[in-house]
Structures are given as structure tokens and as C-alpha cells.
Amino acid sequence: MKDEIKYPFGFLLTRKHFENRYNWREFSLPGEWTLYFSPKNEFVSSSSNAVHIAILGYFFDIRNGNLKEDSIIDKLKRSLEQSNELFLDEISYLSGRFLIILSQNGKLNLFHDVSGLRSVCYHSHYDVVASHDSLVSEVVGDTNVEQVYFKPSEISFSYHTRYKSIEKLIPNMTYEVNTRTLERYYPTKDFPSKSKEEIKTELKQYLSETVKWVRRSHYTPILSLTGGGDSRTSLAILKPIIRDLETFTYMKDTSNASDYAKKTFLNDKKIVTSIVDNLNLKHRFFEISTDECVDPEVIKTIKHNVLSNHGLNLANDYYNLYGKKDYLHIRSTALFNVGKYIFQNSTLKIKEWNTQLIAKNVQKWTLIEDEQQNIEHLDHLLNHAQLTNWYNYNPLELLFVSYRLIQWHSGVVGESDIAFNTMLLLNSRQILDLMLSYPIEERNENKLFNDLIEDLWPVLNYWDINSTENLKTKYIEADKQKERLAQINKQLFQNIITPSTSQSDQLTRTYDNQGVVYKFQNQDIQSNDSYTLTFNLSGFNDDDILCFTTQLFYNNPKGRDKITVTSNFLGESDLLDLFGKREIRLTIKDFSPNEPPYIKILHHQATSTRSWVEASRIWVGDFSIV
Template identity: 25%
Template sequence: MELNEKFLNNPFLLSDNEQSNISFLGSSKVLNDTIFHYSNDTQFYNLHLDDIEIILVGYILDIRDDSKNEDDILKKLAFAYKSSLDLFLNDYEYMNGRFVLILSSPNDTLLFSDATSMLPIFNYKNKYFSSHEIILKEYVKIALGIELNQYGFNMKNFLDYTNTKEIFSFNPNLMYSFRNNSFKRIFPRGNQKNLPLEYVIEKTEAYLKTQINWLNNHYDKIYLSLTGGFDSKVSLALVRPIIDKVFTFTYMYKFDENTNYEELGNFKKIYYKDNVIVNNLVENFRLNNHKYYFFSDYKAPAKYLQTLGKHVSSHHSYGLSYIINKEFDRSSSIHLKSTLYELAKLSFKDVNDDESILNDIKHWAPRELHGQKEILMNMFKEYKKRNYTDEIFNFGHNIQTMLYWEFRMGNWHSNITQETDFTIDTYILINNRYMIKQFISLNKKDKKEKSLLITIVKNNWPALNYFIANSFDTLEDRI
């Protein structure tokens, strides 16, 4: 298959072959235990410190200090690693961004992702790794002479599965050793805690502010999707100090004064309610940079949809991908997404048997497998082996919450970003292990009541709480 590099952002391949066998991956760097193949468009930073070399693909920031640049951050990580892996991992918890990090030393060459693999990594046989499933599939075909089979349906990025048999996604809470050809779990490293709301706010609030400063110093335009839900309201509250740089947008169906809400289907009811709530937010908070994008105004060409479908590993919203490709300016801009806040709301029962766990996550599986209990159980058991999932139990963490983090966000959501990343990059305010660790440690009562997120809005733009999320009501209606 001929690959279109335009649809492959930051492409790379890690293999033991001196040739990438992929036409546009024409440059390479030889590391101690693997070879890094990249293209002219791959954005990466290369650091040498004594006998340590670090390659960073993508962008990174330290949430503790927004003034640090890549050189500062990677030097600190390298010095920490020279002391011990534990010290390195302590610092690594504070790293946000969308990146892949390769650390090579005389002892080993290690591969890490950001906290949710937002810059995805795919692997074949625990030996070959790439930025894109399609690149890895083509490499295996050309270099190894093996034609990998596809599943007969879209796997929906369930667990660590891709649409290609034998190619798996990289779990963000694992690291990979090229010397040992094996994975190792790097989170959790401590026992689960049950933390009060006040403690979590105290330990995370300052790090939200440093990230807003970092965004302000690095970008001229910050695109923020605004909906009638609560999560986008949290992001909106946090960017209040730099609101003039924020360009909110809402993708929408067209409604008029004759539209009868009660006659709409459930799907369009969601959009109708979004329309009403977003209008209230735009008008009352003077969001002068807001824009609506109506699906009916953007008919994506068949060739665009076909090419995108062949190059990415998800099938979420190709229509939105086309809108963003047509309307967004990548120059000095970034897309601020409001995902991951769900981790401050999830409140699963604590169970330790596979059947109960699978029952809580099976709705994320492909529709074709919903009635296939035995197949799903076998898939889950194989996943657990590959990802050392049983180690999570040893630290007392809720397994379903960790699965949501590691595969729902670390495989499903991370691959969605590929649908738009060739137009604009993505940022998420809590995409670091330190903050996620605090959020998932909230007690169940505060999770169910969304206490942390409500407090974040209250502390940053309290009037936003006047409009009730996903409702036509306001606070006055609830009195």
C-alpha cells in the first residue's frame, strides 16, 4: 500500500534493521539497542549527556515549572536516571505533553510514552515499534515478508487491540526494555490512597496554573471545544486568564425556532441541548472568539475519508477531522481537549474477579463481540498477561478505573487524536501521572458528586456554575 505522509504526523519506526523500508523514513539514528528511523517532518529533540542519549518525539513540559524548556527537562531526567530508575520515574510523573521518549544508555534502551499515550505507539512481537499501525504493518510486510491479517470488523481500540492481528497498542503505564525485549509496569508504584477533596485541590491547583502559563507563552491561538457538558466548562474556567487567546468552537446540527425538542431523536436531542447551553455561555460570558461549525456545511470528499481511514487506527469522527482540517490554523496554535476529567468522576465497585471486571468494560468492545462472552474473556485474559494487569491489584487500585485510564484513554482516545493531529496538535491539562494519581484517589462520594470539578470551576470562574451541565435548567431552577 502506498502511504500518504500528509496523514501521518510525527512518523517514526524503531527496529533492528538499518533500513526502514518505508520511503519517507529516510533518516535514522543508531542507539545502543535499536535504530530510530524518522522523516524530514518528524519533530524530535535529541539530548546527549555523558553516555546517555534521549530522543523526545513531540512536545513535553514539567508541570512544576513552566519556564523549563526541552533541554532543561531532558537533562534533569537524564541526571535522575544516572542515579536510579526510581528517581527518574519520580520526576517523570510530573511530565505533561504529547510525546514518546527513548532513553539509551550502555545499560539499556528504554521506551516510554506520555501519561495516556496521547502520541500513540504500536508494537509487533515486542520488538518493532512505530508511531502508526499502518507504518508497522507495512514494515512487517516489506522487511519481514509477513502479511498481517486484519480483523473482520473495527476493534474500536478495545483493550490493547488494533485492527491488525498481532499489532498491539502501547500501554502508557508500562515501559519497554530493548535489551531484555520485555515490558515492565511503572504505575502504580505505591498503594492506592483515599484522599479528601481539600488535599487533592491543594496538591494540584498550582500545577493547573503553571500549565495555563505554559500555554500562554507557547501559543497564539488555543482552540477549545465548547459543549453543554461539564468537562468543557472546567477547561473554560481554567483558561479565563488567557481568554483573549482562546477560540471556542462547537460542531453542531442546524436547528431553528420551529424545531420541536420532544420530536427529536435521542442523538439530536443532545445536540439541541448543547446548542441552547452553549448559546447561553457565549452570550453571557462574552466569548467573542466563538464559532459554530455545522456538519451540513462540510461534506468531506470521499477521497479524504478513504485516505484517512487507511492511515489512522480509529473511526470516531472523520467529519470533525475534515472540519478541523479546513478551518483550523496550525501555526502557533493548539487544540485544548477536555478529556481525562472523567477520572475524577468514575466510581466503580471494587471487585477482583475477571467476570465482574469484564462486565463493567464490555460495552466498550466492538458491537460484533457483545454477545461473545467466551471470546471477550479470552481477549481480556491475554490482555492482562501482556500488560501485567494483576500487579495493579497488589497496590489496591480499582482495576476498572485503571483500565479506563490505560486502554480507554491510552488506546481508544489516543488514537482519536490521530484523526486531527496532521492539522493541529492536542493538549490536555491533566495528562500527567502525578495529577491523574491524585484525581483517581478521591473518595467515591466526591467522585459521584463531581466535587473536584465543581470546585475547580468555582475557584476559577464561579459564574459558569450558574448554567447546569446537560440541562436546560440554571441554578435558579434548582433552588
């Protein structure tokens, strides 16, 4: 194995003897605890009035991206002087990838970021807490630890690690190391109800401050760019620093892949190429190395660090491409799934949840086929997470954050830690609450992120999501569809409406704007001259509804009592009283073949003036069947 990439961004908190073979920094904490940590980690601490706070990893306040770390930690101490609730409220505004160590009143509590980007593993029987389960095993002594899981799928929705008695701290719970006890601190109340505009305004403020922090940090930001909507959202958020941002897209050898996989990667490349070329982004494509081209010692070390099989060869390539510089990989994953609600549509309307319903909807992650065993597993997870009350939160989303992210996403991040640090732009509890308070049906349709893109960098909506279509191709296609609809409507008119007239000359028919204008051809109109439009309903089902629009154009009061409109669905009225457009809905079963729907236009006075021909014309169009 390669020691230089063993336990990247690692830390160890213990009261046991530890030979510091990795030359990590050391920091003493109350209760004879010692914190060892890789110098790649940021670290700040402060003590006063029997309160000691240390924070490992990068962090910032989403209310003020320019606020220094020392100022933030001072605010946390002041909040503790008032109440624990105020302290928890303050850390809800923190984003980043961090571990907070709080010593107070003889207790030593651990808190980490909302999605668990900073992994925390602890032993159930020994005073050992660390960044990696294998590091806990190393410190405890491999002879005292048994590996019981060998595949990520075996623990894909749990708090377990690959080792017996070594567990992961799930997000939004604090671990007290002296008593080895857990306590949930979020959520403890309903999330506030806010309007969509309030939510978006607040989100944009927090994201703007997030970008300020990225700009002032020592990291070089790098964004993985795909043809999907999530990375498009991240790109829109990062627009203010776009000239400092590097982007990349990895490709796979799809020669032996399915047609669907080939199409997916080809589309990704086409979409990304168009975005990059038109926006002049700093970008690179690279193809993931094959097994023959990777360093086996690098792969072996990654496997020692984490139990994950997302993309070991990809992590090897990350290491070669980006491992020599302080890159911050901005991922469009994890909490982005909360922003668009990833569960089945059938769950949207559920108001009363129970264990059976929840278990059914997380089975795709628990992978437990037996229904009763799956329910029992879910019940155990709820008890471990102390989720006896989920307030107005959706329990599926709480469980996703608690158990899915610390396994799947933690593994993905853990693989790439050998190359760079990781950031999620949405990684704070306040931002999580804002997303969860957005109407769930609209999140399910991805409207929240689409609206953010429209507000932050609307040109990005020019490109379709996961499709090579764009606004130009859609416009051209819409124009073609409009022409096709016009032809369909024209055919409908010819088949549905049968015109007749008392005059010897046929009516004039002019196609106009998805409809037809009917009028007399001969302007020599006699008293009681009329024309009738009869609607042919044969060929329709009884339950069909024929929808269309009529429009009459005459509105001069001097013409009252000159022309009458008679209809078995409009009634009998003076032409003046029917001026304008009317939307008509005719239920087929309400009419018989012997008495079909009709409209009759009747003149009461003789005239030879062309204006009266125009006065009695009628437009009928916009046909549809529902």
C-alpha cells in the same frame, strides 16, 4: 491518498532499511537504531555517562510551566544517576504528548505519556516501532503483514491493531526494543492518602503551571466547547489565557435524528451561545459536512492512518478550518472520565475484586457476549498489562486507562491529527493519582470538577450542565416551589391538626413561615383555661413517620408555674422548660385512633393581660412524611 497528511506527527524507530520518502528528520541511536520523525514533532536529546535520552513531542513539568525542555531532560539524566525509581518519579510530573527514548546499559526503553496520546505501535517479530500501525506494515512489507480486524469495535478493549503481530504499547508500560519485552512501571505502590483540600490545592497548582506552558508555547490554543461539565472545567482552568483562547462547537444535521439527539444538540447550542455571549469568547459554530461535501482523498488518508470511525467528516472539516496553523486542540476527554468515575454505582462499595467482577463491568467495551470467553479475555488483558497487584487503585480505572484510551481515544485523536495537535490538561501521572485519591463517591457525583469550577471561575456554575436552565431560572422555580410547599403545608395543617379550647371563642390561627401559630383569641383567661392540638393520623400507613417542628416562645423565669404543657409525646412540663424549637418524629403505629398525639396548654391563674395570650402561643410547622 494525500501524502502531506499521511502519518501526521509520525515517527519510525527501526533497524531495518527505510526509504525516507516523507522527508522526515533522522536521528541515530545506540544499537544501530534510527529514529525518523515528522518535522511537525518537537524533538530534544541529550547524552552523558553512557546515558542517552531523546524525547519526541511536546512535554513540560507540571511543577514549573516555565521550565525549558533542556532543563527538564537534564533533570531526568541526573535522576537516573541516582536510581531508576527517582527517574520514574520525575517522569510522573511530565505532561504533554510525548515519547521518551532511554538508552542505558545496552537497553533502549520507550516510555510515553500517561494516557497514550502519543501512540506507539510495534511488531512482535521485527525491529520496527512506529506511530501508526499502517506505517509498521509499510516498513515490514505489506506481504508480510495480514490485516485481521476491520472494525474499531473488534479491538475496542485490547492492545491489538488491525494487523496481525502489530500491537500497541499500553500506557504505563515500558517497551524494550532490543528484547521486545514489556515492563509495567505504574502503579507499583498505593497512591497516597490526602484530604480533599490538599488534593484540590495541589491540583490547582499543577493546572496553573500547565496554563503557563500553554501561554509560552508556539501553539494557538483552541477548545471544543459543549454544554457539558468537562469542557466547562477546561474553560475554568484556562481562564488566565482566555483572551488568547479560541473555542468552537460542532453541530450535526439532525433532521433525520431522534428527538433526543435533536434536543441534545439544540440544548448545546443554547447553552454555549449564552456562555459565549456573556463571557465574550472567541467562538465559532460549524456544522459537520455531509458525505457529498468532503474530500474523498482526505477521508481515504485518514482511514489509512487509523482504524476509527468516530467522525471522519468532522476531521475533514477540522483540516479545512484549522490545518494551516499551529493549533493545539485542548480536549476535555479521556482522563476527565477518571475525575468523575464512569462505572455503575453498584461498583462503588466493592472492596474485594476478582476477574469475574471486573469482566462483568468492562463487557460494555469488550463486547464479548459469552461470559466465560469474556472472563478469559479479561484474564489475558490483566496478564499482558502485568496487573497482578492493583494496590489501592480501582482495577476498572486502571484497565480503562490501559486499554480503552489507546483504542477509542487514540482513534479520535488520530483522526484529527491531520488538522492539529492535541492536549489533555490532566495528562500526568501525578494528576491522575490526585484524582484517584479523591473520594470515589464524590467523583461519581462530579463534585471534584464542580469544586474546581467554583474555585477557578465560579460564574461558569451559573449555567446548568447539559440543560438550558441556569441559576436565574432555578431561583424563579425554587420560589414557585416554596409557594407551592406553603400551600401544601397549609392544607396539611387543616387536615392533621384539630384545635379545641375551653373558651367559648375559637383559637386564633395565623399562618407563618411554613407553619401555624395557635393562641387564645380571648385575653380574659380563667384559671384552668386550656387549649389542645390533636393530631389526626388517619390515612397514614403504620410504618410512616410524621415529622414536624414545634416552637414555644416564653422564657421569663418569673412566669414559672403559671402555665403547664401536657402531651403524650412530650410529657408534662412547665412552659418555661420547653422554650424554643423541637423537631418531632412520630411513628404512626405507636398511636391508636382512640389515643392520638396531642399537646395541651393549661393556664393555672386567671388573667386579662394580653401578654399571657402571647406567652402561651405555640407554632407548629415544617411537616413531612418519611
